[in-house]
Each structure stands twice: as structure tokens, then as C-alpha cells.
Amino acid sequence: MTTTPTDTQALSLPLSRAAKHADEQPISELIKMALDDPALISLAAGLVDFETLPGQSVAPIIRDILADPAGAKAALQYGTTEGFAVFRQQLYDHLCALDDAQTDVYPGSADDVVVTTGSQQLLNILAEVLLDADDIVIAGWPSYFVYTSTLTAYGATIRSVDLDEHGMVPEKLDRLLAGLSAAGQLHRVKFLYVVSYHQNPTGITLSAERRQQLLDIVKHYSAKAGHRIVLVEDAAYRELTYQGEAPPSIKSMDDNNQYVALCQTFSKPFAPGLKTGYGLLPSDLVEAVKLSKGGRDFGSSNFNMHIISRAMSSGAFAQHVGVLKRAYAAKIQATLDALEEHFTGIDGVSWTDPTGGLYVWLTLPEAVDTSRPGPLFGHAIKQGVLFVPGVYCYPNDPTRTAPTNTIRLAVGVPNPKQVREGIARLAQAVGQVLG
Amino acid sequence: MTTTPTDTQALSLPLSRAAKHADEQPISELIKMALDDPALISLAAGLVDFETLPGQSVAPIIRDILADPAGAKAALQYGTTEGFAVFRQQLYDHLCALDDAQTDVYPGSADDVVVTTGSQQLLNILAEVLLDADDIVIAGWPSYFVYTSTLTAYGATIRSVDLDEHGMVPEKLDRLLAGLSAAGQLHRVKFLYVVSYHQNPTGITLSAERRQQLLDIVKHYSAKAGHRIVLVEDAAYRELTYQGEAPPSIKSMDDNNQYVALCQTFSKPFAPGLKTGYGLLPSDLVEAVKLSKGGRDFGSSNFNMHIISRAMSSGAFAQHVGVLKRAYAAKIQATLDALEEHFTGIDGVSWTDPTGGLYVWLTLPEAVDTSRPGPLFGHAIKQGVLFVPGVYCYPNDPTRTAPTNTIRLAVGVPNPKQVREGIARLAQAVGQVLG
Numbered sequence: 001m002t003t004t005p006t007d008t009q010a011l012s013l014p015l016s017r018a019a020k021h022a023d024e025q026p027i028s029e030l031i032k033m034a035l036d037d038p039a040l041i042s043l044a045a046g047l048v049d050f051e052t053l054p055g056q057s058v059a060p061i062i063r064d065i066l067a068d069p070a071g072a073k074a075a076l077q078y079g080t081t082e083g084f085a086v087f088r089q090q091l092y093d094h095l096c097a098l099d100d101a102q103t104d105v106y107p108g109s110a111d112d113v114v115v116t117t118g119s120q121q122l123l124n125i126l127a128e129v130l131l132d133a134d135d136i137v138i139a140g141w142p143s144y145f146v147y148t149s150t151l152t153a154y155g156a157t158i159r160s161v162d163l164d165e166h167g168m169v170p171e172k173l174d175r176l177l178a179g180l181s182a183a184g185q186l187h188r189v190k191f192l193y194v195v196s197y198h199q200n201p202t203g204i205t206l207s208a209e210r211r212q213q214l215l216d217i218v219k220h221y222s223a224k225a226g227h228r229i230v231l232v233e234d235a236a237y238r239e240l241t242y243q244g245e246a247p248p249s250i251k252s253m254d255d256n257n258q259y260v261a262l263c264q265t266f267s268k269p270f271a272p273g274l275k276t277g278y279g280l281l282p283s284d285l286v287e288a289v290k291l292s293k294g295g296r297d298f299g300s301s302n303f304n305m306h307i308i309s310r311a312m313s314s315g316a317f318a319q320h321v322g323v324l325k326r327a328y329a330a331k332i333q334a335t336l337d338a339l340e341e342h343f344t345g346i347d348g349v350s351w352t353d354p355t356g357g358l359y360v361w362l363t364l365p366e367a368v369d370t371s372r373p374g375p376l377f378g379h380a381i382k383q384g385v386l387f388v389p390g391v392y393c394y395p396n397d398p399t400r401t402a403p404t405n406t407i408r409l410a411v412g413v414p415n416p417k418q419v420r421e422g423i424a425r426l427a428q429a430v431g432q433v434l435g
Numbered sequence: 436m437t438t439t440p441t442d443t444q445a446l447s448l449p450l451s452r453a454a455k456h457a458d459e460q461p462i463s464e465l466i467k468m469a470l471d472d473p474a475l476i477s478l479a480a481g482l483v484d485f486e487t488l489p490g491q492s493v494a495p496i497i498r499d500i501l502a503d504p505a506g507a508k509a510a511l512q513y514g515t516t517e518g519f520a521v522f523r524q525q526l527y528d529h530l531c532a533l534d535d536a537q538t539d540v541y542p543g544s545a546d547d548v549v550v551t552t553g554s555q556q557l558l559n560i561l562a563e564v565l566l567d568a569d570d571i572v573i574a575g576w577p578s579y580f581v582y583t584s585t586l587t588a589y590g591a592t593i594r595s596v597d598l599d600e601h602g603m604v605p606e607k608l609d610r611l612l613a614g615l616s617a618a619g620q621l622h623r624v625k626f627l628y629v630v631s632y633h634q635n636p637t638g639i640t641l642s643a644e645r646r647q648q649l650l651d652i653v654k655h656y657s658a659k660a661g662h663r664i665v666l667v668e669d670a671a672y673r674e675l676t677y678q679g680e681a682p683p684s685i686k687s688m689d690d691n692n693q694y695v696a697l698c699q700t701f702s703k704p705f706a707p708g709l710k711t712g713y714g715l716l717p718s719d720l721v722e723a724v725k726l727s728k729g730g731r732d733f734g735s736s737n738f739n740m741h742i743i744s745r746a747m748s749s750g751a752f753a754q755h756v757g758v759l760k761r762a763y764a765a766k767i768q769a770t771l772d773a774l775e776e777h778f779t780g781i782d783g784v785s786w787t788d789p790t791g792g793l794y795v796w797l798t799l800p801e802a803v804d805t806s807r808p809g810p811l812f813g814h815a816i817k818q819g820v821l822f823v824p825g826v827y828c829y830p831n832d833p834t835r836t837a838p839t840n841t842i843r844l845a846v847g848v849p850n851p852k853q854v855r856e857g858i859a860r861l862a863q864a865v866g867q868v869l870g
Contacts, residue, residue: 011657011661011663012662013662013665013719013720013723014625015564016570018563019564022727022730024726047512047513048512048513050512053507053512055501055507055508055510055511058501058511059497059498059501062497063498066491067494069490072490076489076490076706076708076709077488078481078482078702078707078708117731117736118732120731121731121732124730124731128453128454130449130451132452222446226446227446227448227449228447228449229449230448230449258446271512272511272512272513273514274511274738275732275735276736284448285448288454291459292453294459295584296552296731297556297710298555299710300736302707303708303709304736304738
């Protein structure tokens, strides 16, 4: 037996290929910058509003759970991988209510609901169970960049489809798929990723008419592909609709519960600290997702599910959504007012007009390079405002080059006054760049 | 544009290779059997004791967190991927205290602590970041089967090392590695998995002397392999030591914080419903784990971390560990007493003598097939007792065949009276099989 310790100081870790290919999110650097300089107004952070976190509403809920010995035991014990049945029924009923549907006509059932550690975990699992290396995912141009970088880490190639003010353009999706079909590449296309309400990063909501169109296109090319092309509908910002009626989910149009994986969360409409998301999935996808989740953690925090379950049944959740809508509506309005005040009349400038969510998308003249190494970013920091360069929000589509003149404005954290001041500072910086 | 919906009822889902290879845990069937028949005494479930869940201790903690507006906001907002700094320092200090060490001589620092959704998530991430298909992991024979099946799902080949009453046998580990080295296979060996305290499924604790020996062997063969062979130390049951002093962790012997990934949890010593685990890892492994976790969920429930953080600082955690130790010690003692009463004198029968944890391992005469299709299982169900066939607990080592005459007895859920009754019933069933 040879057990002499050897000098192995210089030995490397045997990291897997997946670990070697993992990249840090570029936004991490921005988060550090904001933390390092509290005077900076951050229009970059994807956090939610601090002032409206529901401490007051969850306190009595938790007190009640823990005061009941049986309830306390149920909440503090291990749960099941998919979440407890009563909660999944509540979530299913909540989706029906959002879509103004009866449970007996709505796609799927509570059995098709899976609870996850935020919707990010569900999105990540969907990538794992649907993708092999060299598969293709179709996403918006731009799109939610944390997820598109996850897709790239899973080895997928992303092909992208433009958005206009009504969301992803169906004719362009059809053209892309027709081209892939003609090139014999349709077998590689595994899913379409759509953020259907108040999209991150643009704030754009997919119109009702286009929802059915996108689903029809997916079905049409599924038949050609010989497998279902899944439509992953990310509806994280759905409840945060401040203006008009939110359109029905694409899921509500998925008659036989076959095509659409609807992903939602309580992080945006309630509290990120409880880290609870959920999905309503085609039944055969539920099985695959549960197996993956079983290996990952065999179930998210049961305690947090019990808190949210009770918040839903007591009405505290619905009430809190009302509070959030008023608070965020004022921030989005402050953003639009300030853009109107400071950017009107500059040639080549435009911005989106979100009806909800946390984001406004600003397009500057092509000459203004908003990227991290470009001149605007530094001027903005000097003026005391931080933004996410839009170039980070375009997926890594090998056939396209991302524009460098856009900006994501995120208004979750700053109050309306700070939003107005931040945009005034941004206008100063843009003025300096335009000379 | 062609958007005619097509009849695609029969189309399959495009599941990835990983999803197609995922298998349901065999224990899922046992859990369903226990739920379906409440009269069955389950000595199978890995759940914790219902009577000692800490509802009373967490109630005032949560009330205090939420009564302080700043504390409530911090707990309900998003956290960081690795967990908040104060909590990670507490965890590091807790590990130092468990090892009777000063923080200035203990390996690593609070920066090397990562908080996860239970220790299962950490174990799963370690598999992801360390393993490519066809790599080799070395594990105990038997071992914690949920994790060894995760390793198999990641494509690893498991090679196994026998345990005796002092845990994994160093000479056998050395011989296995020497053989792999001679066969030119050492480059495939990425880590050694050891459950170092009150092992699941046997209840055996690795002796203090062997801890240093295993680490020395790993270092020795790392030098030969040209990369670090990581020692993944799963210490889930560490705090639940009822008899004598728990030996120091293998981590405490890892002078330069290079080799040992120590994984612990609050599920066993506090409350599984809070689903919080953590690890102390080599610094370069921390980076890889954080990147993976970022993509998976960018951080576990911040709220639950705040609850546990306060439970640690208030002393409620330490106090609760005391309560659990008394409760579980009585169950383990009841198990050993009942085995003594009913199995003494049967030729070929032996059992382990755990000093903590939730498990006792029973070996029956070779003629008694304890597997799911064997005669004992059915007799036991008729007698009204459920157990985990030991064959499930042996990893899928392609060079070995698992014995079929062992049983894992888990005493987390039943009370001492039920434990005694369950073992009496099991003895009846064994008597029937032995004729």
C-alpha cells in the first residue's frame, strides 16, 4: 500500500467539458459596479422593487402555518419532487383564471403542473431534457439573455426571429423554418422560446392574433420535422400588466396540451426570496422534467410552497399583485415621460411602449455605440447612471450580428424620481457622445 | 406563409439523450406502497421524524425577520448565486466548530462556501462540473443510491470499494487505484465519493485514522493521474451523532483546501422543508459550481437562508440538534434492541451498530433473497412491514454483482414502538422464508 502524500500543489481540477464551457454572465460585472458605487442610479438590475416586498402579508400567513401543528409538520418535512397536490391544483386554477377559462376546457390538468426553484430552474431543465449538442432553438431577436446563454451552454445553436411592436413576427418565423426545412435541418429544431408578456428586454407583448399564428406555425413544421417542436412560453411578467387586458396565454390555445410548456413564477409578482416558479407542461414532458428535477434536488422548498399556497387561498397574493401593479406602473410611466422629455426630437431615437413588466427598450442613432467598451457606457458611468448594453440581449445566432445602438432600461429597483434622474443623466451622456 | 394546423397527435417529444436515459428511482415504488397502506410500518422511507420538526423554533425567528423592515426586504429579495456573505461566514464557522478548529488554521474560508437547494443539488452539480461520459467515480459498496444513480445518469462508470465496520477499507481503495493505474485508466478517475458519518445505507462511520489514509491515497494517485482526484465528502448525518465523539471531517485534513468537497445540509439536522444545503469547496471548484448553479437557478431561496442564519445565531439550531439527537438515539436503540431480541442466534445474520444517523444495515443468510421479486419482500408486506432491499443500495459497478441478502432499515419516521413492532414483523417474515 502506497500512501505517501506527494507534492501536488500544481495539479489542475479535472473539470468536465460542460464546466469548461460555462461562461460568467456579462451582467455580473454590471451588478458589481452598482454595488461598488451606491451613488450610481442603476437602470440595469433585474431585481424587483424593494419597497413592495410582501413582508407584511407573509408574516400572518407563516404565523398561521406554524401555529397549526399538522400544517407546520407538512411544511417543514420533505415534499414531493413536483410539489404538493393542493398547491399544484391552485396553480392550475390560477392559470385558468388568468385565461378566463373553465378548468374543464383548459389544456392539461393539475397533474401537468410542476413546481420549481424559480422559473429559471424549469427553463434550465427544459433545455436539458429537450436538447442535445448541435440542436437548434429559435428565440426572439433580442431575447432574455440569461436563458439564451443557458441554451448556448447546452450546446444548442440559436436561430433568431425579429420582433416588432406586436412581438415576434410570424412571417419571419415561418421563413426561417421554411429555410431550415429546405436545408434538411428541421430535425435539429427542438423548441421555440417566446417571452410572451412584457418581454425581457424590450417590454413588448406578443399580440393575441400572433399567439395563435406562432402556435400554428410550430404545429405545421412539427409535422414536417416528424417530432413536436415545443413552444416554451415564458410568462414571468404576465401578472404585471398595468394597461389594458393581458392577452390569453399561448398555452390556452394548446388544445390537447401537446405543444406549449408554459413557465411562470412568483418571483416577479410576489417575492423572489421565496424562489418559487412553476410550469404547465405536456404530460409526457412532465415525466421527463420530474426525472431531471428528482436528480437535481428531489423537490424545491416545501415550506415556501406552503407559504404561497396560503397566500393564494387567503387572497394575499392577489392583493399584493395589485400593490405591485400600481408601483411598477408609476415607474414605467416615469421612464416613458423622461424619455419623452429628454430624447424627443433626436434623429434615430425610439423606444418601446410597454403595457407592463419592468423593462423599456431604447434604440439610439446607429452612430452611438452602447456596448461596454464603447464611449457611451463610460460617459454614463461618469454621469452616474448604469444601463445594460442592448448587445448583451441578442442571442448568439451565428448568422447575424447584433446591433450596438440599443439599451435595456430596467426599472424594478429605482423609484420614479430616480428613474427620471437616471434618464436625464443618460440623455446627458448621449449628448456628449453625439457631440 | 403556411400556417395550416396539421393533425400531429402522434408526434413524439424530441427528448434529449440525457432525458431518455433518466430512470425513475426504484424507491419511488416503495414510497407509493407506504402511502397506499397506512397500516404498513415503513422502515423504508428516508424522511425525517415528523414529531421533532422545528415549527416552534422557527415561528419566532420568522416573526422577528419580518418585523424588521430592512430584514424582511433582504430576505424576500433575490439573493446571490452562492448565498449571502454573513450566512456563508456562519457556515464556515460552524464547520470549524464541528472540527474543533480555529478559523485561521481551517482549510479555505467563507468565500469557499456555496449554499444550495439541499446537499443533493450540490452533489448533482459536482457530478456535472467534474464528469464527462466514460469517466470513473469510486464509491462505497454499498453507497447512497440516489447519488450513485445520478452519477450513472451523468454517464460515469462507478467502481466500488468495500466497507467494513470502520468504513471504506483503504487497502482496497489503494488496490483498485493501483489496478486502474496499471491499466492506464487513471486519467478517467475524477472523484471518490464517501459518506463519512453514519453512512446511508449502513450507518457506518469512517474511522478517524482511515480519513487521513483515504485522503493520502487520493493525493498519491492524483500525482500519478496528473490531475486532482477530488474527494467528495458527504457529511449529511454529521450532526446526528448520538454516541461518542464524531471524528473530524476529512475536509479538516485538507491542508491547502485542494482536494475535499465537503457537502452538508440542514435537511437532516433541522428541517428538510427549508431545503438548504451547503459545501466547503476548493476555491477553483467554487467558481465552476457557481457558474453551474447560476444557470440552474441563480441562487436558492434567500428567505430560507435568512431563517437558518437567524436560527444559528440565536442558538435555536444548536438546541434543535439536541432535541433530534435524543429522539433519533431512542429509535436507533429500539432498532438494535429489537434486532437483538428477534434475530440473535440465526446463523448468518448480522447488523451494523451505528453511533448516529437514521440507518441500520441488516445482513441475512445468503439463502434469503431480500430483493423486490424475492419471497421475503412479499411476506414482509403481508406481515405489515416495508423495507428497502439492500440490492438497491449497491452502485452499478460493472465488475461486481450485488449481494441479495441485505436490508436497509430507516428509522426516521416510525417511533420506537413502531420500530420494535416493525422488526418483530420482519423477523416473522424471515422465519417464513427460512421455513
